[in-house]
Amino acid sequence: MSKKQKKIQIKQLQTELSFASNDTLSFGEGWGEENIYITMNFISIQNIDSLEKWVKQALKIKKNPLKNKKLGKNKTLGMLFFNSSLRTRLSTQKAALNLGMNVMVMNFTSEGWTLEFEDGAIMDQGASEHIKEAAAVVSQYCDIIAIRAFAGLVDKEKDNAETVISGFLKYASVPVVNMESATGHPMQSLADAITMAEHKTPHRAKVVLTWAPHPRALPQAVPNSFVEMMQKQEDMDFVITHPEGYELNPEITKDSKIEYDQNKAFENADFIYAKNWSNYKEYGKITNSDPNWTVSADKMKLTNNAKFMHCLPVRRNVIVTDEVIDSENSIVIEQANNRTYSAQLVLQKILENRK
Ligand code: CP
Numbered sequence: 001m002s003k004k005q006k007k008i009q010i011k012q013l014q015t016e017l018s019f020a021s022n023d024t025l026s027f028g029e030g031w032g033e034e035n036i037y038i039t040m041n042f043i044s045i046q047n048i049d050s051l052e053k054w055v056k057q058a059l060k061i062k063k064n065p066l067k068n069k070k071l072g073k074n075k076t077l078g079m080l081f082f083n084s085s086l087r088t089r090l091s092t093q094k095a096a097l098n099l100g101m102n103v104m105v106m107n108f109t110s111e112g113w114t115l116e117f118e119d120g121a122i123m124d125q126g127a128s129e130h131i132k133e134a135a136a137v138v139s140q141y142c143d144i145i146a147i148r149a150f151a152g153l154v155d156k157e158k159d160n161a162e163t164v165i166s167g168f169l170k171y172a173s174v175p176v177v178n179m180e181s182a183t184g185h186p187m188q189s190l191a192d193a194i195t196m197a198e199h200k201t202p203h204r205a206k207v208v209l210t211w212a213p214h215p216r217a218l219p220q221a222v223p224n225s226f227v228e229m230m231q232k233q234e235d236m237d238f239v240i241t242h243p244e245g246y247e248l249n250p251e252i253t254k255d256s257k258i259e260y261d262q263n264k265a266f267e268n269a270d271f272i273y274a275k276n277w278s279n280y281k282e283y284g285k286i287t288n289s290d291p292n293w294t295v296s297a298d299k300m301k302l303t304n305n306a307k308f309m310h311c312l313p314v315r316r317n318v319i320v321t322d323e324v325i326d327s328e329n330s331i332v333i334e335q336a337n338n339r340t341y342s343a344q345l346v347l348q349k350i351l352e353n354r355k
Helices: 003-016 051-063 087-098 130-140 156-158 163-171 186-198 221-230 264-266 333-355
Strands: 076-081 104-107 144-146 176-177 205-211 238-239 271-275 307-309
Touching: 051 130, 051 186, 051 238, 051 333, 076 087, 076 130, 076 221, 076 333, 087 104, 087 186, 087 333, 104 176, 130 144, 130 163, 130 176, 144 333, 176 333, 186 221, 186 307, 205 221, 221 238, 221 271, 238 264
Parallel strands: 076 104, 076 144, 144 176, 205 238, 205 271, 271 307
Antiparallel strands: none
């Protein structure tokens, strides 16, 4: 690809980006051997150039995960957690170790100072440190900063503004990686795409994202990123099913098909992706807990012998019955395994950009 073509492709990519602010869009020169591309930061699935090529590359990494063991030598990944994690924490750490990186992990909420994110704030209340200093300081210790900071589900505007990630993007001087933010979980959706590719159907696959009940109010980050990823799957049909009133952010779902009848949506499906999310309109509220939406063996009988997917952790016999998640069609453990290769590819491309 010529430099001119590359510039055009970058420009096209910039116009696609929905979340990252302009000053995060400085691009490195590191296209790497596979000619695939990432922006400086990985905040959304929109920050990569071609889902298809990325999935192929991740599958190559999976076959030989230690091939680039020298790439991350003397580089440090800082992982800051404002919320709990099992898969993201361990898989991202493993990915970094596979690349030869050093890793520092901090549970920010229990171990760090309470941060202030508002510019110009008079800090005479609870917050002890401003993001301006915190992000600048962490940037001196780390070559990449990865952050998990969920939605508070109280203030929609604040969650949509991605206060924590935006603060780091604004004040950090190194690349920032999203390990699940208020509105997105792109490393999960990349892992989901890798998993579906491994179970590619001989025909045009039908993929269904289904809402399922949950006793606690959960963020929309995972379904948002799954929707964004599915919108890039040109050879698959995609349907979202949920109770009326549970529509996700229309700026994300765009023209994705919504079917309010879960049974109808399941007909002939090849992949069922279950996830709960709290109400987006009545923000953060649980307005439905109908157990009829639980993914059961009877519902799965409506499908085309579909694979069952969930990002985990999952509430058994609430989201999905034991029978379904324990069946041979359940690929949830494979999904979790692919989190390593999704994270590894993201870190690899960022390191190549920085060379
Ligand atoms: N799917 C996922 O992100 O898992 P954790 O919350 O355990 O990291």
